Amino acid sequence: MLCGLAALGVASAGDAQPRDTTLGAFVERARNATQRFRDIETAIMESYVKVGPDFPAMGEHWVNGELIMKAELDPARPAILTYITVNGTRTLTGAVYALALRAGERPPEVFGGQWHDHVGTVDEESLLFGHDRVSGDDDLRLVVMHAWLWADNPAGLFATDNWTLPFLRLGVRPPQDVTPSAARAFSLLAEDDFHLRLFESAGELGHGETGAVEALLQRHRAAVIEWWKSANRTELTRAQVSWLAQRWRVLETDLFATVNPQSAERLRGVLQVPAHH
Numbered sequence: 001m002l003c004g005l006a007a008l009g010v011a012s013a014g015d016a017q018p019r020d021t022t023l024g025a026f027v028e029r030a031r032n033a034t035q036r037f038r039d040i041e042t043a044i045m046e047s048y049v050k051v052g053p054d055f056p057a058m059g060e061h062w063v064n065g066e067l068i069m070k071a072e073l074d075p076a077r078p079a080i081l082t083y084i085t086v087n088g089t090r091t092l093t094g095a096v097y098a099l100a101l102r103a104g105e106r107p108p109e110v111f112g113g114q115w116h117d118h119v120g121t122v123d124e125e126s127l128l129f130g131h132d133r134v135s136g137d138d139d140l141r142l143v144v145m146h147a148w149l150w151a152d153n154p155a156g157l158f159a160t161d162n163w164t165l166p167f168l169r170l171g172v173r174p175p176q177d178v179t180p181s182a183a184r185a186f187s188l189l190a191e192d193d194f195h196l197r198l199f200e201s202a203g204e205l206g207h208g209e210t211g212a213v214e215a216l217l218q219r220h221r222a223a224v225i226e227w228w229k230s231a232n233r234t235e236l237t238r239a240q241v242s243w244l245a246q247r248w249r250v251l252e253t254d255l256f257a258t259v260n261p262q263s264a265e266r267l268r269g270v271l272q273v274p275a276h277h
Contacts, residue, residue, distance in 0.1 A: 026075050031149050033076035040090040048081055055194050056187040057161035059084040059093055071100040084169050093151035098144045114158050115143045173235040182244040188221040202270040203263035212258050220251045
């Protein structure tokens with residue numbers, strides 16, 4: 001994504017500022033403008049295209065290439081929309097604003113919003129759990145900021161990750177003060193290869209390790225599926241949330257013991273797990 005920005009004449013937006021002077025005005029304008037995109041067909045008609053996978057804490061990215069090029073900070077014209085699938089229907093969760101910045105430029109302050117660099121394609125960025133980084137080192141880079149306009153995020157309106165999404169996908173009321181560990185374990189219920197791709201890519205797994213990690217994931221996923229059969233499908237109890245968090249911690253321990261030490265160290269960094277864990 002980044003390598004073509006300069007060649008395509010994308011304007012620098014380092015001095016962009018939001019037009020709205022209050023958070024309430026920003027959100028109202030953004031929600032009014034994106035209301036129509038709750039129908040995915042409208043987004044498609046207006047040139048939004050799915051890029052990358054549906055991953056646990058952000059959902060799908062639907063990108064409008066023309067708005068990416070313009071690099072304007074306009075709450076009514078987000079370059080990216082985010083969706084999750086609920087009961088077979090794509091459901092709008094928020095907007096993502098994107099700016100192209102040159103070396104030394106910083107993104108504008110937007111009511112405490114969290115900007116982060118996109119250091120590759122959306123698909124490549126999807127293989128990370130931690131995104132809140134603005135380096136300022138590249139000659140030309142894309143920075144993005146999520147705004148959870150249509151799905152509450154306990155971490156904040158502009159936080160990058162929204163760990164309520166794994167629960168919303170299955171129609172479960174998100175637990176209060178949900179932890180990433182519990183949400184990650186719950187996300188194992190989704191039938192996809194996100195975690196295997198994450199561990200394989202971020203850990204730079206050695207020969208033969210991918211199969212062992214895949215078997216490990218299948219084993220833990222089976223345990224979560226079995227637990228889900230008897231779980232409260234409307235609102236999880238505190239004990240159930242605690243079980244999920246513990247299940248993820250056990251998975252991490254098994255993962256680090258399965259791969260080589262160098263891969264384990266890389267995965268600890270990506271998963272933000274202390275060395276003594």
